[in-house]
Amino acid sequence: xxxxxxxxxxxxxxxxxxxxxxxxxxxxxxxxxxxxxxxxxxxxxxxxxxxxxxxxxxxxxxxxxxxxxxxxxxxxxxxxxxxxxxxxxxxxxxxxxxxxxxxxxxxxxxxxxxxxxxxxxxxxxxxxxxxxxxxxxxxxxxxxxxxxxxxxxxxxxxxxxxxxxxxxxxxxxxxxxxxxxxxxxxxxxxxxxxxxxxxxxxxxxxxxxxxxxxxxxxxxxxxx
Ligand code: CTP
Ligand code: CA
Numbered sequence: 001x002x003x004x005x006x007x008x009x010x011x012x013x014x015x016x017x018x019x020x021x022x023x024x025x026x027x028x029x030x031x032x033x034x035x036x037x038x039x040x041x042x043x044x045x046x047x048x049x050x051x052x053x054x055x056x057x058x059x060x061x062x063x064x065x066x067x068x069x070x071x072x073x074x075x076x077x078x079x080x081x082x083x084x085x086x087x088x089x090x091x092x093x094x095x096x097x098x099x100x101x102x103x104x105x106x107x108x109x110x111x112x113x114x115x116x117x118x119x120x121x122x123x124x125x126x127x128x129x130x131x132x133x134x135x136x137x138x139x140x141x142x143x144x145x146x147x148x149x150x151x152x153x154x155x156x157x158x159x160x161x162x163x164x165x166x167x168x169x170x171x172x173x174x175x176x177x178x179x180x181x182x183x184x185x186x187x188x189x190x191x192x193x194x195x196x197x198x199x200x201x202x203x204x205x206x207x208x209x210x211x212x213x214x215x216x217x218x219x220x221x222x223x224x
Contacts, residue, residue: 008052009219014093015053017045018086018100018132020060022079026124027111035183036101038062040148043211044097045071051215056093058085060100079103079129086132090143095218097146098133099172101183105129137167144222146170146214159193170194170221172214192217 019041023031042064045057049070057066058074060082066073074089076082079102090096105126115122133147147168149159159173173191188210192200194217202213 010048011052013053015048015055016089016093016096017041017055018058018098020062021101022060022082022103023077024103024106025110026107027115029114032103034101037184038064040207041099042066043207044099044214047211047215056089058082079106083130083132090136093143095144096136099148102132103129134166144169148172148174150174152176163193194221
């Protein structure tokens with residue numbers, strides 16, 4: 001009864017997190033990817049687990065590593081894989097935080113053999129991937145749903161638009177305008193917008209610190 005774990009604010013809560021890029025196959029040896037390091041999602045997973053949450057971390061290909069008794073890592077490759085994996089866990093969780101940089105488009109057909117350079121040009125036909133976050137917003141019951149928005153212009157308006165259209169409880173606007181923020185760096189400059197449109201802007205910080213701010217904001221919102 002005096003167990004220190006009983007005092008952790010996320011004890012007994014299940015949290016689903018997505019992280020990293022997705023890789024969309026072109027042929028057996030090539031893919032379309034992006035520069036997401038996975039660092040933000042892994043830091044969020046650690047911040048949640050350190051407060052007692054049971055975490056499922058669905059991650060695209062990344063060099064990040066984590067070893068924590070409360071974190072289950074589920075590796076995936078493509079946007080479609082991530083969609084399926086996320087849907088197997090979503091019903092069961094209290095909080096879902098989708099920080100992955102999911103490909104918006106994927107090759108319509110994957111060549112079964114390596115594509116040869118016989119022609120001077122190559123045209124790939126791409127089709128839109130499923131929006132994982134929006135698909136969760138459409139089916140959520142009591143889950144607290146958090147998305148990210150990566151914007152370069154009309155940041156607040158675009159982020160608010162995503163908060164509404166995807167039926168989120170909270171969105172994290174990621175500003176790419178500032179040096180040292182974003183994909184490859186260890187720091188991020190973020191703004192939180194909650195479903196009452198309360199805006200909280202932060203200075204450039206380490207992704208570790210951003211993750212703690214985010215988890216604290218979620219705990220505050222859940223208890224409000
Ligand atoms: N997202 C997702 N599935 C996708 C695309 C995006 O779950 N197929 C999620 C991201 O993980 C992020 C949020 O949606 O939490 C917003 O991603 P972002 O790329 O900023 O916005 P999009 O809705 O994809 O729109 P656009 O890229 O055109 O701005
Ligand atoms: Ca996108």
